[in-house]
Amino acid sequence: KVEKTHVVVNEWMETGVKGIYAIGDLAGPPWLAHKASHEGILAAERIAGEKNIHPINTRLIPGCTYSTPQIASVGLTEAKAKEAGYEVKVGRFPFRANGKAIALGETEGFVKTVFDAKTGELLGAHMIGA
Numbered sequence: 001k002v003e004k005t006h007v008v009v010n011e012w013m014e015t016g017v018k019g020i021y022a023i024g025d026l027a028g029p030p031w032l033a034h035k036a037s038h039e040g041i042l043a044a045e046r047i048a049g050e051k052n053i054h055p056i057n058t059r060l061i062p063g064c065t066y067s068t069p070q071i072a073s074v075g076l077t078e079a080k081a082k083e084a085g086y087e088v089k090v091g092r093f094p095f096r097a098n099g100k101a102i103a104l105g106e107t108e109g110f111v112k113t114v115f116d117a118k119t120g121e122l123l124g125a126h127m128i129g130a
Contacts, residue, residue, distance in 0.1 A: 003028070011055035013043040021047070030063045068130075069109055075124030078114050089117040095129045106130035 001008040001016050006028030013021045021043040024036030038056055045053045062074040081088045096107035109129015116123055 005029070012046045013039050014046070030058060030061055032061065032063065035061055069128050070130060071126075071128050073124065073126040075122065076114060077124055077126065078112075081114050081116075081123045086123060087117040088123070089115045091115070101129075104130075 007015055007022040007026050009015055009022050009027050013023050013027060015022050023039035023043055025031050027036075027039060035056070035058070042053060042056060059075055062072065064073075065071040076084065076086075078088055078090055091111075091113040093111045094107075095101040095109040095111075098107075101107050101109070106129065109127065112126045113122065114124040114126075115121065
């Protein structure tokens with residue numbers, strides 16, 4: 001099965017066709033080299049019949065956009081967390097309140113954190129700014 005940007009795979013990188021695997025950019029976002037390498041190892045171990053392997057949790061892979069301002073994130077956004085059924089607690093911290101940002105003269109931007117309100121588990125963190 002093919003989605004808009006990628007081939008659909010299961011947690012072991014298997015496609016819907018027996019014996020066919022997809023990794024890297026073909027397997028969908030995030031499109032990062034270290035994720036692709038890990039997927040290749042996972043697929044090879046699965047093909048070799050290894051038993052003690054664990055699927056990749058892409059939610060734990062941080063991503064960034066090299067732009068001005070820079071953007072970085074890991075985990076769920078507030079909207080995605082709510083969509084997944086979490087009751088969320090959100091924290092926001094402006095760079096203008098950070099000593100290092102002030103010292104560097106880079107006070108535009110903020111950090112946003114998304115927590116599970118019931119357990120306190122960090123679900124996501126997002127930053128924008130220099």
